[in-house]
Amino acid sequence: MYKLLHMNDVVRIPPEKFGRSLDEIASEVLRSNYEDVVMREFGIVLAILNVEVKGFGKILPGDGALFYRASFDMLVLMPMIQEVVEGEVVEVNDYGIFVRIGPIDGLVHVSQIMDDYITHDPKRNALIGRESQRIIEKGNLVRARVSTVSLSRGGSTRSKIGMTMRQPFLGSLKWVEADLKKLHGEKVGAVEQAPQGEKK
Amino acid sequence: MLTRFERARVIGARALQISMGAPPIVEVPGRTPLEIATNELNAGVLPMTIRRRLPNGKHQDIPLKWLIKNQPN
Amino acid sequence: MTKRQTAHAEADDAGADVAAAGAKTEKPAKTVVASKRRVKEAASASASAKPNAPKNASPSRAKKPKAAGATGGEAPVPLEPTPDLGLAQGRASKARQPDMPLVDEVLARHDRRLPEMLVSQLKAKLAPLKEKLNEEQMVTVVEETYSSYIKALIEPGEAAGTVAAQSVGEPGTQMTLRTFHYAGVRELNVTLGLPRLIEIVDARRLPSTPTMTIYLDDEHKRDLTKAKDIASNIETVTVENVAKSIGYEMLNNFTIEVDAEMCEDKLIDINYIAKSIEKLKIPGKVSVEGNTITVEPETTDRAKIKRIRERIMDLRLKGLKGIKRVVIEKKGDEYLLRTDGSNLAQVIENVKGIDRRKVYTNNISEIAEVLGIEAARSAIIREAFEVLDQQGLDVDVRHVILIADLMTSTGKIRQIGRHGVSGEKSSVLARAAFEVTVKHLLDAASHGEEDRLEGVTENVIVGQPIPLGTGIVELFMRFSKEGT
Numbered sequence: 189m190y191k192l193l194h195m196n197d198v199v200r201i202p203p204e205k206f207g208r209s210l211d212e213i214a215s216e217v218l219r220s221n222y223e224d225v226v227m228r229e230f231g232i233v234l235a236i237l238n239v240e241v242k243g244f245g246k247i248l249p250g251d252g253a254l255f256y257r258a259s260f261d262m263l264v265l266m267p268m269i270q271e272v273v274e275g276e277v278v279e280v281n282d283y284g285i286f287v288r289i290g291p292i293d294g295l296v297h298v299s300q301i302m303d304d305y306i307t308h309d310p311k312r313n314a315l316i317g318r319e320s321q322r323i324i325e326k327g328n329l330v331r332a333r334v335s336t337v338s339l340s341r342g343g344s345t346r347s348k349i350g351m352t353m354r355q356p357f358l359g360s361l362k363w364v365e366a367d368l369k370k371l372h373g374e375k376v377g378a379v380e381q382a383p384q385g386e387k388k
Numbered sequence: 389m390l391t392r393f394e395r396a397r398v399i400g401a402r403a404l405q406i407s408m409g410a411p412p413i414v415e416v417p418g419r420t421p422l423e424i425a426t427n428e429l430n431a432g433v434l435p436m437t438i439r440r441r442l443p444n445g446k447h448q449d450i451p452l453k454w455l456i457k458n459q460p461n
Numbered sequence: 462m463t464k465r466q467t468a469h470a471e472a473d474d475a476g477a478d479v480a481a482a483g484a485k486t487e488k489p490a491k492t493v494v495a496s497k498r499r500v501k502e503a504a505s506a507s508a509s510a511k512p513n514a515p516k517n518a519s520p521s522r523a524k525k526p527k528a529a530g531a532t533g534g535e536a537p538v539p540l541e542p543t544p545d546l547g548l549a550q551g552r553a554s555k556a557r558q559p560d561m562p563l564v565d566e567v568l569a570r571h572d573r574r575l576p577e578m579l580v581s582q583l584k585a586k587l588a589p590l591k592e593k594l595n596e597e598q599m600v601t602v603v604e605e606t607y608s609s610y611i612k613a614l615i616e617p618g619e620a621a622g623t624v625a626a627q628s629v630g631e632p633g634t635q636m637t638l639r640t641f642h643y644a645g646v647r648e649l650n651v652t653l654g655l656p657r658l659i660e661i662v663d664a665r666r667l668p669s670t671p672t673m674t675i676y677l678d679d680e681h682k683r684d685l686t687k688a689k690d691i692a693s694n695i696e697t698v699t700v701e702n703v704a705k706s707i708g709y710e711m712l713n714n715f716t717i718e719v720d721a722e723m724c725e726d727k728l729i730d731i732n733y734i735a736k737s738i739e740k741l742k743i744p745g746k747v748s749v750e751g752n753t754i755t756v757e758p759e760t761t762d763r764a765k766i767k768r769i770r771e772r773i774m775d776l777r778l779k780g781l782k783g784i785k786r787v788v789i790e791k792k793g794d795e796y797l798l799r800t801d802g803s804n805l806a807q808v809i810e811n812v813k814g815i816d817r818r819k820v821y822t823n824n825i826s827e828i829a830e831v832l833g834i835e836a837a838r839s840a841i842i843r844e845a846f847e848v849l850d851q852q853g854l855d856v857d858v859r860h861v862i863l864i865a866d867l868m869t870s871t872g873k874i875r876q877i878g879r880h881g882v883s884g885e886k887s888s889v890l891a892r893a894a895f896e897v898t899v900k901h902l903l904d905a906a907s908h909g910e911e912d913r914l915e916g917v918t919e920n921v922i923v924g925q926p927i928p929l930g931t932g933i934v935e936l937f938m939r940f941s942k943e944g945t
Contacts, residue, residue: 201940204409210940244437244449244937249397249926252405254938391616397934439935440617449937 189271190290193230193262201245201254214258215239222262224291226339226347231266232291265290267337267349274361277328280315282308287330287351294349296332301353302363322363329361390455394438398452399425402434432456561587563596567603575610618933622867625860629845632854633658649788649801651823658848661841664868664876666826671803673784675812676819682795691814692787692798697780698727700734700773705752707770714757715770721752729778737778743769781807805831826874834869841865841874891918 197218205213215236222233238261245254267273273294279286284297298306301324304317314325324330336350353359357367390398403425406412413434416427428434429452436452561584568575583606587599594602615621636655652660652670660668675695681687703723708716719731735749738756745758758769786801798815803822808815809831822828823844829837842858842865849856867882868875875881883895889905889912904910914920917927926932 202408203405206405206410206940241940244939247401247436247936247938249932252401252408252410254940256940389611391618393616393618393931394934397931397936400931401936435939437937437939439937441935 189266189268190234191231191264191266193264194259195262196257196259198255199241199258201256203252210241210256211239214241214256215260218258218260224344226341226343227264228339228341230262231264231339232344232347233262233264234291235263237261237263265292267292267294267334267339269334269337271334272331272358273334273351274329274331277324277326277330280308280313280324280326282310285315285324285330287332289349292344292347292349294332294334294351296330296351296353299354300335300351302359303354322360324360331358331361331364333358390438390452394455395429398434398436398438399429402428402436429456563599564603567600568607571607575607579606579610618930620929621863623929625863628856628860629849629864632849632852632856635854636852649786649799653848653851658845661825661845661848662864662868662877664826664874664881668824670801671783671822671824671827673798673800673803673805673808673823674819674821675798675800675808676816677796677798678814678816681814682797682816685789685796687814688789688796688798691812692789693727694779695781695784695798695800695808695812696787697782697784697802698729698778700738700776700778703727703729703734703778704774707774708753714755715766717754717756717773719752719754727779734778737776738773741772741776743772781811803827829874834872834874837874838865838869841868886916886918888912888914888916888919890914890922891916894918894922 199214199217199221201210201213201217205216218239219236222236225233227233239258240260241256241258243257245256247254267289273287273289275287275289275294277285278288278293282298284295285301286293286295298308298315301315302317302320302322304320304322306315306317308314309316312325314323316323330353332351332353333355334349335352336348338348338350340346340348357364399422403421406421406424412424413428414431416424416431418424418427432453434452437449438452438455439447439449441447564580564584564587568580583603587594587602633655636658649672650670651657651672652668656669675691676682677688677691681691700717703719705718705720705723708718719734721731724731724734731749731752731754735747735754738754739747743756743758744760745756748755748757756769756773758766760766760769781804783804784800784802788799788801789796790799791797803824805820805822805824805827808820809817823840825837825840825844828840842861845864846856846858846861849861864877868877875885877883879896884892886892886895889901889910893901893905905912912919914923914925915928917929920927
């Protein structure tokens with residue numbers, strides 16, 4: 189879930205940056221402080237916007253820098269458990285797929301992709317359901333539900349998000365479409381199947 | 389009037405800023421950060437404010453410019 | 462004397478000094494054609510004579526430790542005095558001032574930042590010199606006075622309390638080696654030196670040697686017999702004092718043989734003694750026979766009789782409670798009384814023929830009770846300073862004044878220590894740093910106490926800059942749009 193948070197903070201204006209506009213320095217400092225930082229309580233910080241600096245800068249003993257009170261907007265992504273997200277499959281492995289859901293990729297484990305026995309086809313780099321013949325490969329658009337979130341202060345690369353598609357109306361958007369039609373009693377069209385040639 | 393503590397603090401803080409790379413406010417003579425800071429103070433160009441607290445908890449923010457006006461010598 | 466009065470009285474001396482400096486300028490003005498430079502030299506010479514004559518010069522700084530003292534010695538007061546204060550004093554003392562428009566005019570240039578008492582002193586000193594000084598010289602003197610005063614002010618942020626503590630503490634270490642008791646006035650023994658100083662600072666309820674000094678009024682002070690009369694009314698006389706011997710009977714009675722000479726000396730009649738014993742309401746009989754008083758208690762219990770006898774021996778026949786002895790002393794051409802023991806309330810209230818305004822006791826808590834906290838404050842200053850002075854230790858009074866202010870600022874006398882100033886600090890860490898560290902920390906933890914880290918001690922403990930000197934300055938900088 190994306191959020192826009194209004195924050196108050198103290199920003200340190202280092203002396204070597206004196207000589208430029210205060211707002212400019214302040215947003216520069218704040219962006220380097222916060223952008224792409226993972227905060228456990230707020231999520232992954234994506235952008236710092238509308239920086240507003242107030243009042244005087246305080247000079248503390250032992251430091252030449254000025255400390256200003258500043259308020260700003262912070263755009264964050266906070267993955268929530270049970271949240272339904274959509275994204276593109278960016279990587280397929282024998283153990284599952286990675287779906288890009290913004291600044292971070294979520295893993296859908298093989299066991300969570302569909303109600304079927306799944307095999308990995310290393311040649312096509314795709315995961316195929318044995319009964320349903322449904323296929324997942326790189327570039328597919330999928331819908332999934334977040335099931336576990338583990339944010340790490342180490343940054344977005346260290347944070348892990350687990351997702352599932354083993355629920356009604358989740359999975360590749362094409363399957364969802366098909367499932368919906370079926371639900372409304374329409375004739376089941378050609379479900380995408382693995383090309384005959386490759387099926388031995 | 390500045391107290392000697394205030395004077396020391398102002399010059400010290402400003403000299404540190406200059407040594408950390410802050411540009412001088414106006415062209416003043418002096419080769420070391422300390423000299424420049426002292427001259428800036430005497431020239432009355434430092435945009436600083438001193439907060440003086442009263443025992444009753446109230447405080448008053450006094451611009452440096454006012455304070456250096458009545459300096460003896 | 463109230464706090465303010467003390468401060469001004471001292472400030473006045475400063476005014477007198479500077480004015481005296483002005484007076485010195487008179488000579489060059491007479492002999493040579495007065496030049497501004499000369500006057501300036503003369504004035505600054507006497508101003509810079511400070512190091513040579515520290516006693517004279519120092520009182521000009523009197524205002525300051527005072528200001529800090531009023532706020533507990535830790536929070537400084539801004540340099541600028543509140544304007545209405547100056548005005549109020551001005552109105553009060555204007556009437557007595559000689560009219561010196563020039564002085565007012567010069568001082569007006571400095572926003573009148575000079576205590577009104579000092580101004581009037583200055584005017585008084587300058588008025589007779591009107592003829593001898595020209596206008597320029599007069600202005601110089603006033604300017605010099607003003608700048609000496611300003612230079613003498615303590616700056617906010619100065620560690621006045623620490624300096625006071627050291628200034629009293631260091632000589633204290635020397636005292637330990639030198640003396641414990643000093644033979645006092647004639648037969649009276651008065652605690653002096655370090656033990657006395659400790660007594661004062663600890664705010665003991667009873668000094669180890671309480672003593673009073675009682676001055677007599679005009680009618681009595683030059684006449685030894687009249688002085689003796691008053692003395693005998695004050696001095697306690699017990700039965701034991703006038704008894705020659707005490708007879709022990711095996712039965713349930715005992716006799717007291719009264720010393721007739723003593724009785725005459727103390728102006729006591731034997732029948733009066735017997736009557737006083739009767740007033741104790743001891744069940745039994747009291748009879749007089751010649752110089753002997755026989756007491757026959759009803760009881761036969763030996764232990765009880767022993768107690769009764771002791772009560773009779775200690776029975777006060779005359780004098781004031783607590784005053785054990787009175788010594789008459791001649792000072793100049795007048796007699797005064799010194800006592801062993803103190804009873805300020807009784808002396809002031811009941812003794813005739815004395816000068817009530819001058820009665821003095823060294824029992825500070827008694828002074829606080831009878832005359833109030835301001836009097837106690839003055840007494841602390843006087844007693845502590847006297848101890849130091851007597852030892853030849855040249856400690857500036859204002860350090861002592863600050864300590865006295867700290868001890869009395871709450872309206873009660875607080876000791877400098879666990880049960881007073883140090884123990885009542887609001888900060889947990891400061892208290893823990895003083896004594897019984899663990900207890901304070903445990904108590905604070907169990908009560909969920911908070912420490913705002915506002916004092917010096919706390920910040921030393923946590924390793925932050927302390928709020929003193931440059932550390933007390935809060936500095937801000939404005940960042941102009943174009944950049945600084």
